[in-house]
Amino acid sequence: MFRPPVRRLFVASSLALHLLSIAPPAALAAEPPLTRARVADLARAAPSARLATAEAGVARAATSAAGALSLENPVLTGMGGVRLNPDGSKPVAASASLAWPIELGGQRGERIAAAKAEQRAAEINAEDGRRRVLLAALLQHALVLRGERQVQLARARVALAERLHAAAERQRKAGEVPEVDVALASLQRGRDQAAAKAAEGTRDADEAALLGLLGLPLRAAQQLPPVEGPLVPPDDPPPLASILGDLGRRPDVGAAEASVDAARARAERERAAGWPTVNVVAQVERDDGANIGMLGLAIPLPILNANRAGAATAAAEIDVAQARAEAARTGAAGHIAQLYARYKATKEALQALTPTATLMEQAAAISARGYELGEKDLASVLLVRREVIDAEAALLEAEHAHAAAKIELLVAAGRAPR
Numbered sequence: 001m002f003r004p005p006v007r008r009l010f011v012a013s014s015l016a017l018h019l020l021s022i023a024p025p026a027a028l029a030a031e032p033p034l035t036r037a038r039v040a041d042l043a044r045a046a047p048s049a050r051l052a053t054a055e056a057g058v059a060r061a062a063t064s065a066a067g068a069l070s071l072e073n074p075v076l077t078g079m080g081g082v083r084l085n086p087d088g089s090k091p092v093a094a095s096a097s098l099a100w101p102i103e104l105g106g107q108r109g110e111r112i113a114a115a116k117a118e119q120r121a122a123e124i125n126a127e128d129g130r131r132r133v134l135l136a137a138l139l140q141h142a143l144v145l146r147g148e149r150q151v152q153l154a155r156a157r158v159a160l161a162e163r164l165h166a167a168a169e170r171q172r173k174a175g176e177v178p179e180v181d182v183a184l185a186s187l188q189r190g191r192d193q194a195a196a197k198a199a200e201g202t203r204d205a206d207e208a209a210l211l212g213l214l215g216l217p218l219r220a221a222q223q224l225p226p227v228e229g230p231l232v233p234p235d236d237p238p239p240l241a242s243i244l245g246d247l248g249r250r251p252d253v254g255a256a257e258a259s260v261d262a263a264r265a266r267a268e269r270e271r272a273a274g275w276p277t278v279n280v281v282a283q284v285e286r287d288d289g290a291n292i293g294m295l296g297l298a299i300p301l302p303i304l305n306a307n308r309a310g311a312a313t314a315a316a317e318i319d320v321a322q323a324r325a326e327a328a329r330t331g332a333a334g335h336i337a338q339l340y341a342r343y344k345a346t347k348e349a350l351q352a353l354t355p356t357a358t359l360m361e362q363a364a365a366i367s368a369r370g371y372e373l374g375e376k377d378l379a380s381v382l383l384v385r386r387e388v389i390d391a392e393a394a395l396l397e398a399e400h401a402h403a404a405a406k407i408e409l410l411v412a413a414g415r416a417p418r
Contacts, residue, residue, distance in 0.1 A: 105275025
């Protein structure tokens with residue numbers, strides 16, 4: 001038999017192991033909250049970001065293969081047969097030849113230069129793709145933060161509706177208010193409870209979308225990691241003139257300008273491809289007991305096809321790439337100006353609505369307290385409450401609009417919001 005202290009230790013250990021076996025995974029290893037900084041870090045390794053990097057890897061692979069000595073392979077030819085001499089003898093005859101291609105006109109160098117230029121454009125395009133993933137993740141994170149605020153407001157409204165319903169029941173029993181007050185209070189409580197459940201569902205759906213965007217495992221709503229942080233990032237964007245002065249550093253503008261360099265390199269490659277590829281031919285022949293060795297050249301004559309179509313098409317693509325680069329630069333400037341104007345407008349709108357937050361809380365509390373004391377009727381309380389709800393929704397929407405505008409402007413300026 002176990003001694004009592006040993007038995008108690010054994011029972012405690014068994015109970016602890018049992019509790020660990022039935023505890024939910026979230027309780028065993030709680031995940032860190034999804035702050036804006038963590039979302040930015042996870043976005044850099046998200047599946048969409050990895051896809052952009054993998055697409056750039058195709059261009060890197062093409063660059064590694066562009067250094068081949070020639071696009072044509074050496075040709076080894078062998079022939080054998082029998083010579084039928086007039087005297088009736090039949091000696092064996094055989095020949096073997098090797099044709100080794102040699103590119104002229106600097107084809108290999110131009111091919112390497114074009115591959116490297118396309119690789120640079122692909123890598124900048126991948127950087128732009130990662131920037132777009134970061135922006136989408138940060139905007140989705142802001143949606144979740146807004147949803148959390150909406151849930152908090154909805155729960156506060158439910159609590160207030162419970163107070164009004166309890167006050168209406170108490171006053172009806174005292175004969176101070178009619179039955180219709182209880183019915184109206186019950187109706188309002190049901191609407192607020194339904195709105196709270198809808199707000200929770202919207203928040204959970206937005207968070208599930210955020211997890212999917214970041215490549216995190218999806219789980220039940222009860223096990224979702226907490227999303228924290230201020231709705232509006234504390235960072236201030238640089239001045240408009242500074243952002244416009246750094247347009248060339250934007251990935252989308254840089255990718256368009258790199259495409260111009262790639263188009264020029266492709267045009268040089270196509271012009272060099274018009275030169276012929278000379279084949280050095282070495283041949284050994286055995287004929288009627290004699291060994292014959294020959295060395296010569298096989299030179300194609302670029303008369304019928306000197307790659308004129310490829311060169312003309314590549315030259316035309318330079319104009320297209322230049323037009324695309326100009327359009328990207330002017331479009332980026334217009335987009336920055338648009339974002340800055342929206343940022344200023346949403347900031348001013350939020351500043352105008354922010355002082356009303358305290359007034360809204362005071363108005364709702366005073367109105368509910370007045371009804372509980374019998375100083376106000378339910379209809380006036382519900383009217384005040386409806387105005388407060390509208391004002392709260394307007395304030396939250398203004399804050400979210402300003403947060404979205406600020407996030408877009410900061411990302412467009414090449415900064416990651418905190």
